[in-house]
Amino acid sequence: MLQLQAIRDTKNEIITALKKRNIDAAPLIEGVIELDEKRRATQTQLDNVLAESNKLSKEIGELFKSGKAQEANTLKEKTGALKEESKQLGEVLNSTAEELQNVLYQIPNVPNDLVPAGSSEEDNIEVFKEGEIPVLNTDALPHWELAKKYDIIDFELGVKITGAGFPVYKGKGARLQRALISYFLDKNTVAGYTEIQVPHLVNEASGFGTGQLPDKEGQMYHVGEDNLYLIPTAEVPVTNIFRDVILNESDFPICYTGHTPCFRREAGSYGAHVRGLNRLHQFDKVEIVRVEHPDNSYKALDGMVEHVKNILRELKLPYRILRLCGGDLGFTSALTYDFEVFSTAQDRWLEISSVSNFETYQANRLRLRYKDENGKNQLAHTLNGSSLALPRVLAGILENYQTADGIQIPEALVPYCGFEMID
Structure with a gap:
């Protein structure tokens, strides 16, 4: 399997090299990059939601200690929404990662420079x-x-x-x-x-x-x-x-x-x-x-x-x-x-x-x-x-x-x- 970072760094070179195999790998390579960007963006969203959820949890604890139960319960409702959002983002992240892996499996190895072009x-x-x-x-x-x-x-x-x-x-x-x-x-x-x-x-x-x-x-x-x-x-x-x-x-x-x-x-x-x-x-x-x-x-x-x-x-x-x-x-x-x-x-x-x-x-x-x-x-x-x-x-x-x-x-x-x- 090709390395993801290599695909991002040398996309055009890989597409050109794979033409020796008589395949147009551009759609697969572009698909990998698109899915990887989606995966990264989703991971960032998830990290932000989890960070916000952790921050609110600490605030809720402090509010309860201070006797501000009503404000604490208000924030708990918000954390409940954040947990649901994190669950959904986690599912998207997992499905995107699986789809990315499946596309990577479809891309053959890049031929060495010594490999001659040819069809059969x-x-x-x-x-x-x-x-x-x-x-x-x-x-x-x-x-x-x-x-x-x-x-x-x-x-x-x-x-x-x-x-x-x-x-x-x-x-x-x-x-x-x-x-x-x-x-x-x-x-x-x-x-x-x-x-x-x-x-x-x-x-x-x-x-x-x-x-x-x-x-x-x-x-x-x-x-x-x-x-x-x-x-x-x-x-x-x-x-x-x-x-x-x-x-x-x-x-x-x-x-x-x-x-x-x-x-x-x-x-x-x-x-x-x-x-x-x-x-x-x-x-x-x-x-x-x-x-x-x-x-x-x-x-x-x-x-x-x-x-x-x-x-x-x-x-x-x-x-x-x-x-x-x-x-x-x-x-x-x-x-x-x-x-x-x-x-x-x-x-x-x-x-x-x-x-x-x-x-x-x-x-x-x-x-x-x-x-x-x-x-x-x-x-x-x-x-x-x-x-x-x-x-x-x-x-x-x-x-x-x-x-x-x-x-x-x-x-x-x-x-x-x-x-x-x-x-």
Whole structure:
């Protein structure tokens, strides 16, 4: 959430910056300022009424002590009117503050200067590419056919049990999935991230804290009776650890990693681009989350990018990095880099990671602060990244490592899964 004072001080700059997202934020920004002025004016009125009421109460007490009951009772009638007025002003103040908060929730984060203008993923900028794309036999198969051939992932069984987008991993497929999880967690912990296990359901406050609510409410599975949400990513529960927390500068950096299932109600479509593991309603992901001092957050973002690059190098998967344009940037992000693995069998790039800096946007929602050297509370910066999302990494391995004899296992994963080939 944008800071109210920043909106008042740099209104025009914010409106101009948000045009990168292809939105005209002027009505929302003007609405925020108008509501804030109303809130301030109402607060002043209320303060004046309360001050007058307190003053009269003291006068009434003195009058009673002096035996001037009639004058005291006259003033009591006036204080009764002031109490009613203060009650009404309090209700206006609360409703105005709630309306102001709701409008603030509708304004996305301001893009960093590095974010290019653009309207869709076609306008994202490729900033890095590495790895050789393997040359496969003419009879090479996409991963959903390989999964069926080697009986390692059963998509139809998942449909029977739950529905489309909920695959069942079997045999070496399940072991490879588990190997990837352990491998990613080990890479992250060696890099200085503390492993953490978190709940897979969160309350409404957590959803608002990291920005999934109200922006992505329709994409989250909701447990109505308990008003809980299945997490779309570990980012939500891990970052909410720091909701309403005041840190010390010496606490930075804070680095966590965690594995969770992820649940997303994203609207589906038809075609090869969403077949198999390309788009799921439930999948596993290993996440990295950082809480940083504002002066260090972009250096930390670069470090996260390098960390994911090193993992993909070890897996020897061809990949590229995109800097997302304003039109493709997530609601809460100031700057995002997407990693994509090339699927040779599908002849297309598959997104497998996003690494983002949210600057103070989430921290303002979370009330996540730190005490600076002068003892004043300041907002921290939050960052997160996929390290990595499993489905498309697994798809890339199955497709790019397929041979006439079976599917080779990347050398880095062999110690984790205990076999070298799926055949």
